[in-house]
Amino acid sequence: MSLDYVKFSNGFEKFMPKEYRDMVEHGPFGKKISVSQMGSFKEVLEEHPMCAGCAMTLFIRLAMIAFPNPEDTITVGTAGCGRLAISQAAIPFVYGNYGDQNGVASGLSRGLRLRFGDKPKDVVVMAGDGGTADIGFQQVLHSWFRKERFTTIMLDNEVYGNTGGQESGMTNRGAVLKMAPLGKKFEKMDMVQMAKVAGCAYVATVVPNNPRRVESVIKKAVLIAREVGSTYIQAYTSCNIEYAIPTDKVMEDAKTVENDRYAFSEYISDEAKQYLTERYGYKEFLPKPAAPAAAIPGKA
Amino acid sequence: MYLVADISVEICAAKSCKLCTQYCPEANTILYSDEMGKDKGFKYGSAYVAVDRCKGCAQCVWVCDNMAKNNAIKMIMIDQLPKAALTDNITYGEKSTTAVLASPVVG
Numbered sequence A: 001m002s003l004d005y006v007k008f009s010n011g012f013e014k015f016m017p018k019e020y021r022d023m024v025e026h027g028p029f030g031k032k033i034s035v036s037q038m039g040s041f042k043e044v045l046e047e048h049p050m051c052a053g054c055a056m057t058l059f060i061r062l063a064m065i066a067f068p069n070p071e072d073t074i075t076v077g078t079a080g081c082g083r084l085a086i087s088q089a090a091i092p093f094v095y096g097n098y099g100d101q102n103g104v105a106s107g108l109s110r111g112l113r114l115r116f117g118d119k120p121k122d123v124v125v126m127a128g129d130g131g132t133a134d135i136g137f138q139q140v141l142h143s144w145f146r147k148e149r150f151t152t153i154m155l156d157n158e159v160y161g162n163t164g165g166q167e168s169g170m171t172n173r174g175a176v177l178k179m180a181p182l183g184k185k186f187e188k189m190d191m192v193q194m195a196k197v198a199g200c201a202y203v204a205t206v207v208p209n210n211p212r213r214v215e216s217v218i219k220k221a222v223l224i225a226r227e228v229g230s231t232y233i234q235a236y237t238s239c240n241i242e243y244a245i246p247t248d249k250v251m252e253d254a255k256t257v258e259n260d261r262y263a264f265s266e267y268i269s270d271e272a273k274q275y276l277t278e279r280y281g282y283k284e285f286l287p288k289p290a291a292p293a294a295a296i297p298g299k300a
Numbered sequence B: 001m002y003l004v005a006d007i008s009v010e011i012c013a014a015k016s017c018k019l020c021t022q023y024c025p026e027a028n029t030i031l032y033s034d035e036m037g038k039d040k041g042f043k044y045g046s047a048y049v050a051v052d053r054c055k056g057c058a059q060c061v062w063v064c065d066n067m068a069k070n071n072a073i074k075m076i077m078i079d080q081l082p083k084a085a086l087t088d089n090i091t092y093g094e095k096s097t098t099a100v101l102a103s104p105v106v107g
């Protein structure tokens, strides 16, 4: 893990496939890239078998562009659709057994700190809503209570997409799915509130129809997790198959859902604000300059 | 045969908003070329599709029609495209890419 692994071994350059050569020569490694440059550099994510038009793939694509140091990042995933793409990137990927991802990431993040000391190595978990809020719930909550320093991203498609449409804790009450034909009887779990109660230093909800915002929340979450504590992003990433959304209407759906019930929200602890400001030069948390005294009508 | 996205250089190079490059769910699929359209006298470059990576979801069509309001992208049967960009013929540069267009259907 470092820029050393994104170069050709001596003499092998001409034997490497085009995709690999493009990655080494024109990938994002060691450079500052942003979503505004998309389409002009070789992305770390390669072809993968996720469904056409899936919002989750767009989110994963944006997340990988937003990683502050892709060459020093390890992703952790688990069973579910997302790993089909996350594993097809030029970023080391660890597959935790279904639900184990936050336990695996806890050990990994601690191990990396022992091995590399202060040099930041970022661990980012990306798992489905089932993997995060149901099967992995206990390990997710414990990693947060223990303030493990890595980022957890829930790819919330509000269903078990990979296995054909069972309800998850994150499915909305009343939703009828192929394998929940009577409709879900309970409310959607409030994982955002739980993340705050468990002491996460940064918690955000986001929808992928605003690429710059996705970029901004991922960067903050990964940077804060380097030193301050656990960070959590909950992203609405619709399953167009199980919710029967025509693929050319996926962004329209994202917009509607964002307006109705998935508004952008961001919680950031005071310690994390101070850290981003002092360590990474963020300006948005600086005290606002005092507003000039309101002009008194009638006075010159 | 199957549908792939096709971007009109004439319309795109006049606006050049690049929105579709940010909304395509697939990586390395909608790319941008500063050069494309220069030969036709356009000031800006154009977005284009590496058709071998396009899964035909048409999300870019919705984004171009409804968000950018440019209506530059249409879904076309791949064998109706005489020439298109393919990953093997795309070169990355410092700030942009270039593509040599070729027939997307072999044989």
Ligand SMILES: Cc1ncc(C[n+]2csc(CCOP(=O)(O)OP(=O)(O)O)c2C)c(N)n1
Pocket (backbone or CB within 6 Å): A079, A080, A081, A082, A097, A098, A127, A128, A129, A130, A131, A132, A155, A157, A159, A160, A161, A162, A163, A168
């Ligand atoms: C221990 C274990 N139990 C069950 C499964 C089967 N399984 C694979 S993916 C999946 C559901 C994934 O749902 P979610 O986590 O919401 O992710 P999505 O596919 O919706 O992105 C299940 C139950 C498994 N792989 N391992």
Ligand code: SF4
Pocket (backbone or CB within 6 Å): A050, A051, A054, A055, A056, A081, A157, A161, A162, A238, A239, A240, A241, A242
């Ligand atoms: S099943 Fe749903 S979540 Fe999974 S890849 Fe397909 S559209 Fe995306």
